[in-house]
Amino acid sequence: MRALALTLMFLLAAATPAAAQTITVENAWIMTPPPGVTEASAFVTVRASADDRLLGASCECAQRADLHEMNMSGSTMTMRPLRYGAPVSASAPLTMGPHGVHIMLTGVNAALQEGQIVPLRLTFRDGGIVTANAEVRRR
Numbered sequence: 001m002r003a004l005a006l007t008l009m010f011l012l013a014a015a016t017p018a019a020a021q022t023i024t025v026e027n028a029w030i031m032t033p034p035p036g037v038t039e040a041s042a043f044v045t046v047r048a049s050a051d052d053r054l055l056g057a058s059c060e061c062a063q064r065a066d067l068h069e070m071n072m073s074g075s076t077m078t079m080r081p082l083r084y085g086a087p088v089s090a091s092a093p094l095t096m097g098p099h100g101v102h103i104m105l106t107g108v109n110a111a112l113q114e115g116q117i118v119p120l121r122l123t124f125r126d127g128g129i130v131t132a133n134a135e136v137r138r139r
């Protein structure tokens, strides 16, 4: 019986396609929201061993987490939602930042304080769900 269980475990592990894609998330952080503000931006750097797409994010610290991008139109910065996610290339990391791609957190939990570490869940098309520990900080 034990041998059968081990065989099943081995077969399940071998069938997991995630082994083909390796995703590394670095420098995850959330910009400290000013007092009374219920929106905040979160940023990560994503490296992937094969081309992939970041489809969405979630955080227990906020009611919603959406992928956005800042763009310059003339002299004004505009923000638009990335409805189809953000591409991650095997040749260049996806580097989020305050003037580019970011994760918009809305309905932020009042308990979000500077210095806190909160888990950020990222969903990839091929890589599945990756959780990163994001630090709440000013810059």
Ligand SMILES: [Cu+2]
Binding pocket: 068, 069, 079, 102, 103, 104
């Ligand atoms: Cu935004």
